[in-house]
Amino acid sequence: MSPxxxxxxxxxARFRREREEDWRRLEGLLxxxxxxxxxxxxxxxxxxxxxxxxxxxxxxxxxxxxxxxKALLDYLEGLCTRAYFVVYGARPxxxxxxxxxxxxxxxxxxxALWRETALASLLFALGGGIAFWLYGRDPDWFxxxxxxxxxxxxxPSATTESLRKVLYDxxxxxxxxxxxxxxxxxxxxxxxxAFALGFAFGAPTALLMVxxxxxxxxxxxxxxxxxxxxxxxxxxxxxxxxEIFATCLAGAxxxxxxxxxxxxxxxxxxxxxxxxxxxxxxxxxxxxLMLAVAGVLEGIGRQLITNDLARYGIALTSAIVWGYYLYVxxxxxxxxxxx
Amino acid sequence: xxxxxxxxxxxxxxxxxLITPEGxxxxxxxxxxxxxxxxxLIDAAMIIGIMVGVTLVxxxxxxxxxxxxxxxxxxxxGEDLARELFEMFWLLGFFILRNGWFLGFELGxxxxxxxxxxxxxxxxxxxxxxxxxxxxxxxNAMREIEVFLPLTFLLYNAxxxxxxxxxxxxxxxxxxxxxxxxxxxxxxxxxxxxxxxFVVQAPRRRLATELTERRSAMAPAFAFSPDQLDVYGVKELxxxxxxxxxxxxxxQRVVADRIRSKIGWTPRTGExxxxxxxxxxxxxxxxxxxxxxLGKRRxxxxxxx
Numbered sequence: 001m002s003p004x005x006x007x008x009x010x011x012x013a014r015f016r017r018e019r020e021e022d023w024r025r026l027e028g029l030l031x032x033x034x035x036x037x038x039x040x041x042x043x044x045x046x047x048x049x050x051x052x053x054x055x056x057x058x059x060x061x062x063x064x065x066x067x068x069x070k071a072l073l074d075y076l077e078g079l080c081t082r083a084y085f086v087v088y089g090a091r092p093x094x095x096x097x098x099x100x101x102x103x104x105x106x107x108x109x110x111x112a113l114w115r116e117t118a119l120a121s122l123l124f125a126l127g128g129g130i131a132f133w134l135y136g137r138d139p140d141w142f143x144x145x146x147x148x149x150x151x152x153x154x155x156p157s158a159t160t161e162s163l164r165k166v167l168y169d170x171x172x173x174x175x176x177x178x179x180x181x182x183x184x185x186x187x188x189x190x191x192x193x194a195f196a197l198g199f200a201f202g203a204p205t206a207l208l209m210v211x212x213x214x215x216x217x218x219x220x221x222x223x224x225x226x227x228x229x230x231x232x233x234x235x236x237x238x239x240x241x242x243e244i245f246a247t248c249l250a251g252a253x254x255x256x257x258x259x260x261x262x263x264x265x266x267x268x269x270x271x272x273x274x275x276x277x278x279x280x281x282x283x284x285x286x287x288x289l290m291l292a293v294a295g296v297l298e299g300i301g302r303q304l305i306t307n308d309l310a311r312y313g314i315a316l317t318s319a320i321v322w323g324y325y326l327y328v329x330x331x332x333x334x335x336x337x338x339x
Numbered sequence: 340x341x342x343x344x345x346x347x348x349x350x351x352x353x354x355x356x357l358i359t360p361e362g363x364x365x366x367x368x369x370x371x372x373x374x375x376x377x378x379x380l381i382d383a384a385m386i387i388g389i390m391v392g393v394t395l396v397x398x399x400x401x402x403x404x405x406x407x408x409x410x411x412x413x414x415x416x417g418e419d420l421a422r423e424l425f426e427m428f429w430l431l432g433f434f435i436l437r438n439g440w441f442l443g444f445e446l447g448x449x450x451x452x453x454x455x456x457x458x459x460x461x462x463x464x465x466x467x468x469x470x471x472x473x474x475x476x477x478x479n480a481m482r483e484i485e486v487f488l489p490l491t492f493l494l495y496n497a498x499x500x501x502x503x504x505x506x507x508x509x510x511x512x513x514x515x516x517x518x519x520x521x522x523x524x525x526x527x528x529x530x531x532x533x534x535x536x537f538v539v540q541a542p543r544r545r546l547a548t549e550l551t552e553r554r555s556a557m558a559p560a561f562a563f564s565p566d567q568l569d570v571y572g573v574k575e576l577x578x579x580x581x582x583x584x585x586x587x588x589x590x591q592r593v594v595a596d597r598i599r600s601k602i603g604w605t606p607r608t609g610e611x612x613x614x615x616x617x618x619x620x621x622x623x624x625x626x627x628x629x630x631x632x633l634g635k636r637r638x639x640x641x642x643x644x
Contacts, residue, residue, distance in 0.1 A: 011628065034448045070581070078542055078544045084357075091470075188438075192438065196483035200484070257533055274465070278473040
């Protein structure tokens with residue numbers, strides 16, 4: 001029995017000593033990348049990053065076969081994973097991403113979801129039609145569609161004069177931007193909610209579309225009964241074209257998820273759902289922007305512009321702009337090669 | 340015996356393959372449900388803290404101005420204006436925090452909110468690809484039905500004019516979304532499912548010291564025979580490593596006594612437990628690693644190669 005050799009150094013310890021410096025350098029680079037933009041890094045460091053990453057990754061493979069030092073293996077695994085996400089997860093610059101979103105992704109998502117958008121619009125119109133028809137049979141139906149708090153005195157018992165006053169009043173706020181902000185955050189939150197509810201196979205989203213339509217239909221019926229239909233149209237349409245369009249798009253995004261969850265098609269359900277979710281999310285980013293525009297039009301534009309025809313003019317313009325931007329295909333520019 | 344080997348051979352339930360283009364499996368670990376919950380609670384507390392803090396500062400400032408105006412006998416009529424401006428700021432701030440806190444931080448280079456960073460988690464694509472903004476939007480918009488929907492039903496109950504049964508049914512229904520991560524292997528919440536993401540552990544480890552290079556590990560006073568080293572395998576080696584790194588003296592004594600009796604080692608006078616364990620660890624690792632180079636990995640003491 002010979003004693004085990006102690007004086008000869010452990011191979012794995014020597015391996016570690018020879019590579020350690022690289023690992024520490026990679027760690028330092030990663031730390032810097034997490035706290036400052038890539039542009040702050042020197043060219044030398046940028047070139048070194050993938051080299052160090054691959055060296056460390058190969059060290060991990062070697063270490064797994066040669067060392068039994070658990071702490072070292074854990075360290076290398078953690079370091080390689082961090083470096084992997086940095087090397088392969090690098091995203092293009094924000095400006096380029098925004099350009100792509102506006103030039104391509106948003107309209108493309110809207111066009112891809114045209115069926116869902118049609119369905120959402122149909123449900124919205126259906127709700128409006130039903131409420132309008134029911135009001136004609138019995139004005140008391142109004143209370144079923146518009147709760148007392150939201151009506152703010154605009155109900156079947158109101159006089160024509162007070163109804164007209166609402167349409168041309170400058171509203172409760174001194175600073176119009178506040179009203180616009182309130183409208184935007186409120187509507188955007190509801191739109192996001194409608195989108196998320198799509199996950200329940202789209203049923204709650206459908207319900208939201210119909211009830212939203214009902215509210216609009218009831219209001220229209222009320223004003224039409226007082227001979228103020230045209231005026232209300234201008235009051236609503238100045239922002240309504242943008243807002244209702246955005247609402248229908250949000251509903252469409254929700255339906256897209258619900259539909260894919262139920263019928264994933266040829267891909268596996270998780271794969272199909274992930275693709276659908278991302279497409280719908282792109283559209284939702286656009287919806288929030290549209291609702292910001294609608295908030296400004298409603299909170300500021302409508303309060304300042306009290307001429308019916310001007311209101312209709314803005315409504316028509318926004319309809320053309322949105323329709324053209326989202327649905328008319330443009331000549332594709334040559335895709336730039338990603339560097 | 341099988342339960343020992345299982346631990347080393349098969350990946351645990353929480354481990355997932357992530358194979359890099361270079362062909363190396365990174366063996367990432369999923370964040371557990373409790374980690375996820377704590378990360379979310381930390382983030383929620385931060386958001387609420389910010390809102391409460393801002394409101395308090397505003398209230399103090401308004402009160403201070405009012406008191407100052409009173410003392411100096413200046414009539415200040417900007418209070419309504421200030422309040423309206425603050426309301427606007429608050430509304431917009433709350434909207435941005437509620438929807439943008441998670442999105443903004445997860446878009447950052449660490450792909451994690453402050454809560455996730457504290458717990459040691461990050462978001463990643465399930466296919467290992469690049470984390471895109473649309474995926475993160477989808478992931479975080481779904482929080483509306485996972486968190487705010489159940490909350491709404493709870494608030495309905497507080498409002499008390501809604502039928503209890505409806506509230507209960509609503510809570511049950513929305514509870515499905517909230518508790519989704521508990522019902523699938525990958526701990527995906529609804530948002531993860533819709534975005535194709537998952538949440539993985541991303542602990543920051545520091546490179547620990549090389550135990551075999553400690554002075555006592557090299558002491559020639561300790562010479563172990565191959566028989567004395569063949570008692571244990573890799574699993575025991577790594578338990579020993581853990582004990583040494585934790586530097587807990589009580590545990591070291593227990594382990595040292597256990598090993599001494601097992602290998603029949605009579606301690607010399609003045610031999611410390613720490614020195615003995617350092618030396619035994621170095622000797623055992625040397626032996627096991629030299630056999631590893633020959634392709635023989637002795638998993639644990641029950642393994643017979």
